[in-house]
Amino acid sequence: MTFAKLGLNQLLLTAIEKANYQSPYPIQIEAIPAFLEGKDLLGIAPTGSGKTASFILPILQILQGKKENKSRNVPVLVLVPTRELASQVAQVADNFSRFLSRRVKTVAVFGGVSINPQMRKMNGTDILIGTPGRLLDLLSKNALSLNQVEILVMDEMDKVLNMGFREEVNQILAEIPKKRQTILFSATMDETLEELISKLLKDPKRISVKPAEVEVDLIDQYAYRITPEKKGPLLRHIINSGDWTQILVFTSSIRTANNVTQKLVKNGIDAVAFHGDKSQGARTEALAKFKSGKTRVLVATDLAGRGIDIQFLPLVINFELPRSPKDYVHRIGRTGRAGATGEAISLITEEDLHHFKIIQKKMKKHVQLRSTDDLDL
Structure with a gap:
């Protein structure tokens, strides 16, 4: 046709x-x-x-x-x-x-x-x-x-x-x-x-029209078990440990998105928040800089993040888990597109463990849970 x-x-x-x-x-x-x-x-x-x-x-x-x-x-x-x-x-x-x-x-x-x-x-x-x-x-x-x-x-x-x-x-x-x-x-x-x-x-x-299936097999998923107070240091460790040019970080609230962004910038990591409390001009500028590679890390909430469409995004990090397994798949589906591989990392606290098991069950894919004991945070 x-x-x-x-x-x-x-x-x-x-x-x-x-x-x-x-x-x-x-x-x-x-x-x-x-x-x-x-x-x-x-x-x-x-x-x-x-x-x-x-x-x-x-x-x-x-x-x-x-x-x-x-x-x-x-x-x-x-x-x-x-x-x-x-x-x-x-x-x-x-x-x-x-x-x-x-x-x-x-x-x-x-x-x-x-x-x-x-x-x-x-x-x-x-x-x-x-x-x-x-x-x-x-x-x-x-x-x-x-x-x-x-x-x-x-x-x-x-x-x-x-x-x-x-x-x-x-x-x-x-x-x-x-x-x-x-x-x-x-x-x-x-x-x-x-x-x-x-x-x-x-x-x-x-x-x-049925939603396009996220090719989870193309996404290398793993998670870190962490205490809430060490989430920030772990996030910075992950970002500094790789050479990813673009990293999309998801939080569950505007307040957390702002806090995470401020801590990243304070520690010398180029990051910007992307959420509904930002003005239209600020959001447009943030997304443009992220897409062009001028900003390395974009910290987004789920609602604002729906407008982000980048074909070859290498890494998605779940600083906090979303409410539903469907939203989790939607988040990580930002990477691993068009036949390209990608990575998705989740930071899991003790309270998250049960919910994360449900997400894996619905997704029909096991995600390796790694220890952070040997990491210098």
């Missing part, structure tokens, strides 16, 4: 080719033609399945047949849970619209930065991508209108609801016409989401 067979125009096909997209993902094969036919869509798909292009490409094509927007009435709204995803979707839209004959204005809005520059950008916006809180802020200031929205995309809705944005979502939906095309994506399905779907979608085309 090729993109040319999905009903996309030649200008979009040129952009796809320039972006080095070889062939469409399964979700794109199903979603793009249905989207272009005007159908509502329900996609159960994980991050990394190609869903962003599956809605951005048809949106861009549909906008080519419409007059240029010169008002604050937004025709296309994309609702997302996080700042990183808003920026990422906007980047994809800008990338694919480079060769189009009709100019498409895409704007991403989110909290953590000044609202004034975002307000000034609203006029003439074709595609507005935003987080619930900031969208409501803009509406309250009459900076935009949603009463002429024709296409509504709700991306990663399970995360939106899990982050407690149900009331904000309902307020936004109250501003949007009932007659519209609605596309909803979620990685998981539960009763709350099913209830929302029944209210929002009309006879939707349902698409389901």
